[in-house]
Amino acid sequence: MSSSAVVAQGVSKRFGAAAALRNVDLNLNNGELLLLAGANGAGKTTLLRLFAGLSRPSQGTVLLAGTNPVGSDRRGVGFVSHQSLLYDELTVVENLTFFARLYGVPRAHERIDAMLEWVELGDRRHQRTGTLSRGLKQRLSLARSVLHEPSILLLDEPFASLDRRGIRLITRYLKSLDGVRTKPTAIIVSHEIEPTADVINRVVILRRGRISLDRAWNGGSGVELQKLCDHFSEAETG
Amino acid sequence: MNYVGQTITILRKDLSLEWRSKERITPMVLFVLLILLVFNFSFELGGAVLSEIGPGVLWSAFIFAGLLSLHRTFASERQNETLDALLLAPIDRSALYLSKMLSNFVFLLAVQLFSLPPFCFFFNLSPEPPLLLLLPVLVLGAACLAAVGTLFAAMSIHSRLREQFLPLLVLPMMVPALISCIGGTAEVFDQTQRFAIGDQVEIFSDGLVTHLQMLGTYAMVFNALALMLFEYIVEE
Numbered sequence: 001m002s003s004s005a006v007v008a009q010g011v012s013k014r015f016g017a018a019a020a021l022r023n024v025d026l027n028l029n030n031g032e033l034l035l036l037a038g039a040n041g042a043g044k045t046t047l048l049r050l051f052a053g054l055s056r057p058s059q060g061t062v063l064l065a066g067t068n069p070v071g072s073d074r075r076g077v078g079f080v081s082h083q084s085l086l087y088d089e090l091t092v093v094e095n096l097t098f099f100a101r102l103y104g105v106p107r108a109h110e111r112i113d114a115m116l117e118w119v120e121l122g123d124r125r126h127q128r129t130g131t132l133s134r135g136l137k138q139r140l141s142l143a144r145s146v147l148h149e150p151s152i153l154l155l156d157e158p159f160a161s162l163d164r165r166g167i168r169l170i171t172r173y174l175k176s177l178d179g180v181r182t183k184p185t186a187i188i189v190s191h192e193i194e195p196t197a198d199v200i201n202r203v204v205i206l207r208r209g210r211i212s213l214d215r216a217w218n219g220g221s222g223v224e225l226q227k228l229c230d231h232f233s234e235a236e237t238g
Numbered sequence: 239m240n241y242v243g244q245t246i247t248i249l250r251k252d253l254s255l256e257w258r259s260k261e262r263i264t265p266m267v268l269f270v271l272l273i274l275l276v277f278n279f280s281f282e283l284g285g286a287v288l289s290e291i292g293p294g295v296l297w298s299a300f301i302f303a304g305l306l307s308l309h310r311t312f313a314s315e316r317q318n319e320t321l322d323a324l325l326l327a328p329i330d331r332s333a334l335y336l337s338k339m340l341s342n343f344v345f346l347l348a349v350q351l352f353s354l355p356p357f358c359f360f361f362n363l364s365p366e367p368p369l370l371l372l373l374p375v376l377v378l379g380a381a382c383l384a385a386v387g388t389l390f391a392a393m394s395i396h397s398r399l400r401e402q403f404l405p406l407l408v409l410p411m412m413v414p415a416l417i418s419c420i421g422g423t424a425e426v427f428d429q430t431q432r433f434a435i436g437d438q439v440e441i442f443s444d445g446l447v448t449h450l451q452m453l454g455t456y457a458m459v460f461n462a463l464a465l466m467l468f469e470y471i472v473e474e
Contacts (some may be wrong), residue, residue, distance in 0.1 A: 025360070053325075053326075054325060070473060071469065075328035077326055077327055079323075082319075082321060083319035083322075084319075085318060085320055085323035086318055087251070087318070088318065089254075089255045090254070094254075099323065100248045100329040101325065102244065102247060102248075102328070103328060105332075182242070
């Protein structure tokens with residue numbers, strides 16, 4: 001029997017007079033890989049930040065592995081944000097070492113080497129992070145987010161600034177999770193829909209702060225998924 | 239990782255970033271030197287006047303230079319939203335406060351120690367042995383300012399007006415500590431000058447001890463409060 005990894009019950013979030021989320025109900029089981037799509041301003045990032053415990057809902061309940069994520073231990077969460085969450089003045093390897101220490105990653109050096117190999121930044125390990133291109137920084141950000149082998153992955157625009165090779169690195173990683181004994185749960189917020197088509201097994205579309213579609217995705221082409229997202233999200237017009 | 243390990247890891251990171259960028263120390267040092275230079279031309283300090291005006295000059299320079307740096311405590315963690323990464327990490331929130339407070343303490347104390355020789359030079363204060371008594375005043379004064387500044391820097395982090403907001407919060411709260419900093423410094427200057435003319439000096443005068451006790455109590459109370467409240471302040 002599967003258990004809930006991520007739960008949102010009647011969640012609303014307001015920023016002043018503006019409602020970013022309205023009464024959202026979402027329940028993610030362990031091992032599910034969800035694409036959270038929608039037009040700009042639909043509330044995707046807001047929902048992801050609530051799941052990460054970086055923000056509190058104005059109304060409703062958010063549970064992450066059965067507990068309120070705000071203020072609780074979130075070592076099981078891997079988070080990729082619009083920003084890199086990296087220190088520009090530290091080198092590539094120093095950034096990963098710093099976070100490996102904070103997370104108490106066992107055999108950190110080996111793990112960091114493996115991560116750098118995965119994101120193909122091994123030859124840039126001593127380069128200052130601030131001097132990396134946006135795409136390379138995004139790869140490093142992904143390495144940071146999975147460094148501690150999280151059980152819940154929250155990826156906000158993971159494909160942003162990435163070239164085809166970078167996108168392949170992520171999709172290959174997400175596919176490889178199928179073989180993991182305790183498969184992580186992942187929520188991918190993305191406007192790059194097509195690369196996720198053969199990775200995800202569920203798609204949720206937000207429209208003006210409400211869920212307009214929530215259905216299983218049992219494989220299909222990227223074009224089909226893109227069409228589905230376009231149909232249910234529609235551009236947010238005033 | 240235990241509490242001490244978490245604190246040291248973040249502290250080392252902050253010191254390492256500052257060592258490379260010098261973005262906090264350099265403006266503070268330049269600001270203190272500029273203030274001392276301006277006061278040097280404004281007042282003819284020396285003799286008895288030094289003990290009356292000198293401590294105020296010195297601590298005004300320290301406080302305003304400190305404010306230049308304190309708002310960067312968490313602002314630097316907003317650059318790439320690294321504060322989010324720290325909040326997601328399995329670390330005690332109070333360890334985050336402690337590391338930030340300690341890094342501020344190190345920066346403030348470094349600037350204070352660096353500024354003393356120019357102060358002695360500009361204001362004709364001979365560096366006699368009793369001047370060493372200034373060290374505990376500087377250490378405790380820096381600890382008080384670091385504690386207050388770190389807590390209020392965290393409170394103002396989400397404000398767009400944090401540069402203006404922070405001095406308005408810190409300065410009134412620092413008044414009790416500032417009175418003791420200035421009082422303690424005046425005692426030390428007085429002892430130093432008396433020593434220079436051959437008078438007998440009392441190493442730890444009652445006045446100095448009272449001011450040090452006051453500063454120590456202030457630093458302890460404020461740090462204890464900050465350690466308890468920080469979790470609620472830093473989370474949204």
